[in-house]
Amino acid sequence: xxxxxILMRLDNIVKEEPPSPEQMQEYMRRYQDWVGGIAAQNKFVxxxxxxxxxxxxxxxxxxxxxxxxxxxxWIAGFITIRAKDFEEAVSLARLCPILKGEGNSVEVRKITxxxxx
Amino acid sequence: xxxxxxxxxxxxxxxxxxxxxxxxxxxxxxIENAEDIASxxxxxxAQTWGLNGIPSNPTAWLYSVAKNKAKNHLHRRQIxxxxxxxxxxxxETDEDPIDLSPQNIIDSQLQMMFAICHPxxxxxxxxxxxxxxLCGFGxxxxxxxFLTNKExxxxxxFRAKEQLREGKIKIELPTPVEIETRLSPVLTTIYLLFxxxxxxxxxxxxxxxxxxxxxxRLCTMLVENRDTxxxxxxxxxxxxxxxxxxxxxxxxxxxxxxxxxxxxxxLWNTDLISKGGYFLQQAASGNKLSRYHLEAGIAYWxxxxxxxxxxxxxxxxxxxxxxQIEYSPIAALNRTYALSKVxxxxxxxxxxxxxxxPDNHFYFALKGELYTSIDNEKARQNFQKAYSLAKTHAxxxxxxxKIDKLANIPG
Numbered sequence: 278x279x280x281x282x283i284l285m286r287l288d289n290i291v292k293e294e295p296p297s298p299e300q301m302q303e304y305m306r307r308y309q310d311w312v313g314g315i316a317a318q319n320k321f322v323x324x325x326x327x328x329x330x331x332x333x334x335x336x337x338x339x340x341x342x343x344x345x346x347x348x349x350x351w352i353a354g355f356i357t358i359r360a361k362d363f364e365e366a367v368s369l370a371r372l373c374p375i376l377k378g379e380g381n382s383v384e385v386r387k388i389t390x391x392x393x394x
Numbered sequence: 395x396x397x398x399x400x401x402x403x404x405x406x407x408x409x410x411x412x413x414x415x416x417x418x419x420x421x422x423x424x425i426e427n428a429e430d431i432a433s434x435x436x437x438x439x440a441q442t443w444g445l446n447g448i449p450s451n452p453t454a455w456l457y458s459v460a461k462n463k464a465k466n467h468l469h470r471r472q473i474x475x476x477x478x479x480x481x482x483x484x485x486e487t488d489e490d491p492i493d494l495s496p497q498n499i500i501d502s503q504l505q506m507m508f509a510i511c512h513p514x515x516x517x518x519x520x521x522x523x524x525x526x527x528l529c530g531f532g533x534x535x536x537x538x539x540f541l542t543n544k545e546x547x548x549x550x551x552f553r554a555k556e557q558l559r560e561g562k563i564k565i566e567l568p569t570p571v572e573i574e575t576r577l578s579p580v581l582t583t584i585y586l587l588f589x590x591x592x593x594x595x596x597x598x599x600x601x602x603x604x605x606x607x608x609x610x611r612l613c614t615m616l617v618e619n620r621d622t623x624x625x626x627x628x629x630x631x632x633x634x635x636x637x638x639x640x641x642x643x644x645x646x647x648x649x650x651x652x653x654x655x656x657x658x659x660x661l662w663n664t665d666l667i668s669k670g671g672y673f674l675q676q677a678a679s680g681n682k683l684s685r686y687h688l689e690a691g692i693a694y695w696x697x698x699x700x701x702x703x704x705x706x707x708x709x710x711x712x713x714x715x716x717x718q719i720e721y722s723p724i725a726a727l728n729r730t731y732a733l734s735k736v737x738x739x740x741x742x743x744x745x746x747x748x749x750x751x752p753d754n755h756f757y758f759a760l761k762g763e764l765y766t767s768i769d770n771e772k773a774r775q776n777f778q779k780a781y782s783l784a785k786t787h788a789x790x791x792x793x794x795x796k797i798d799k800l801a802n803i804p805g
Contacts, residue, residue: 306711310733313714317726318748321718 280322280388281366284355285373288380307374315358315369322357363387401443404452405436406604407611409530412460414502415494417527419464422559429527431467435460457494464492502565503528504615504622509565511579512558519554522547524583529608535590567621577622581630581686584609584616588634603641610634617673629677629686635670636693639663653792659699667697688716692728706735723751727760739764755783759793766800774800 296304315321331351333341353375360366366385375381409432416428435456449455507528511520525531537547568576591605613631616622643661646652674690692712695705713729726749734742743764751757758780765773777797784790 306707309711309714313710313717313729314745314748316714316717316721317729317745318750319721319726321721324718 278359278361281358281360281363281370282355282384282386282388283358283366283370283373284384284386285353285375286382286384287351287353287375288378304374311372311374312356314372315356318369320359320369322359324354324356326354327352357388401436401440403604404439404456406530406608408453408456409436410503410528411499412456412494413527413530414506415492415499416460416464417506418502418565419492421565422555422563425527425555425558427467431460431463434463461492461494500615503612504619505565505567507580507583507612507616508568508576509558509563510554511576511583512561512563513575513579514561514563515554515557516550517579517582519550519557520579521583521586522550523554524580525587526551528583528612529587529605567619570621573621574624577616577624577627580616581613581626584612584634585630585686587612588637592637603638606634606638606641610638617676625677625680625682626684626686628673629684629690632670632673632677633686633690633693635666635673636690636697639666639670639697654696657699662697670694670697683715685716685719688712688719692716701735703736706732710736723749723754724756726751727754727756731760731763734764739768743768753783755780755785755789755793758783759796762793762796766796770800 312321312324330342335341358366358369360369363385366387370383370385373383376383412432412435413428416431417425420428438459439452439456443449443452507524510523510527515523522536525536526533533544533547533551537544567573588606588609591603591607591609610631613627613634616627617631639662640654640657642663643657643659644652652658670690670693674694677687677690689712692709695709695712698705710729710732713725713732717725717729730742730746730749733745743761746757746761746764749757758776762773762777762780765776767773774797777793777800781790781793781797784793
């Protein structure tokens with residue numbers, strides 16, 4: 278079993294109105310159901326939400342606001358899971374509910390080793 | 395309670411009190427002596443009461459005998475420091491070096507709880523030693539709880555006592571700074587103790603009410619002490635109260651499990667349910683969500699028998715989070731059941747088939763439930779597999795009932 282990072286990106290360009298509290302609750306519910314499903318398979322390692330503000334640092338010490346730079350998507354958060362291969366990791370990631378929203382995306386990366394090696 | 399049950403019951407509740415007081419008195423070097431004296435006391439009780447009948451105040455009798463045995467032991471062995479021997483010499487006064495007053499019993503047990511659950515000792519050893527000294531579990535019962543054998547447990551306990559001795563671990567309450575970390579293994583032990591009472595695989599009797607009440611008592615001691623009265627402790631006590639409230643409704647007169655749906659709710663202990671609610675509220679302070687908070691939340695909803703969507707949605711969300719904190723097969727299965735109540739059986743079947751629990755009879759029983767009236771042949775197969783894996787008579791009976799019920803449904 279290896280560990281995989283599932284990165285969730287939300288479309289930065291807000292097409293309609295921002296979600297209402299009830300909609301937010303519904304999104305949270307579906308998100309927790311998805312993560313809960315992974316945890317029920319004993320494949321959940323950890324999870325982190327990220328703040329909406331951020332900074333981007335570029336060469337020559339250029340620091341700008343916002344984590345999105347030119348990319349119109351911003352990373353909402355990520356979870357770490359266990360899976361036996363990429364295929365399995367993708368099969369878990371493709372069920373992420375943010376994918377119901379147009380313009381959102383989920384990235385899967387294998388964790389290949391820490392800084393301890 | 396009849397005579398045959400009195401001694402085992404007393405052994406459970408009084409053993410730990412006597413051992414804790416004596417242990418605190420003798421220190422780790424004398425821990426085996428403390429255990430021996432406690433055991434001898436109960437042996438004497440069994441013999442004497444068998445011949446002469448049970449005394450009118452059995453507890454006082456036990457304490458009196460324990461004290462005498464301890465004093466005789468001290469005289470014989472002379473293992474004490476000088477400061478103790480002079481106090482023995484002043485025995486003409488009523489001063490009793492071995493203090494079995496209610497306050498000292500509580501204090502000693504609290505101190506022993508923390509001393510035993512010390513970070514320098516392996517977690518399993520902490521739990522094993524707690525079960526042995528604090529709860530009077532037999533070595534075999536502890537072995538069952540850990541799914542291992544007596545030799546392993548004996549080695550583990552022996553090593554743990556050595557470490558306590560060598561580390562000169564003080565038998566006292568931790569400082570306020572340390573209390574949060576030191577509480578964690580103590581709560582785990584109480585939780586395990588409760589589970590042992592509630593599910594009791596080792597004795598093949600589904601319920602051991604006394605163990606659950608022991609867990610409740612130990613947890614209550616923590617709540618009643620200002621230094622240990624933390625949110626997660628209240629959450630644990632809350633969940634213990636909620637679960638225990640259904641005790642009398644859970645078994646029928648033949649000792650068979652009565653499933654939740656079929657329980658006579660008039661037998662649910664409303665006093666315990668309100669206690670559970672009270673402690674749940676007490677737990678709702680601070681900003682840390684422990685696993686006990688989540689389990690207490692689930693236990694709360696289980697006291698609401700009405701089969702509403704709100705109930706199951708809440709339970710599902712609690713299990714989602716609980717599994718992220720710590721995976722367990724039972725939580726995974728219960729979560730899947732809740733999912734079936736919220737989003738329907740088909741979706742739950744898909745989730746269930748992804749769980750990898752090939753040796754777990756509850757897993758196949760759950761799948762049997764989910765497939766029932768969706769695909770009865772698959773339901774039958776799963777129930778049959780569950781039956782072959784079941785460990786207790788009560789579980790087998792419950793599964794057999796399901797198989798029989800399916801057989802009466804055409805197709």
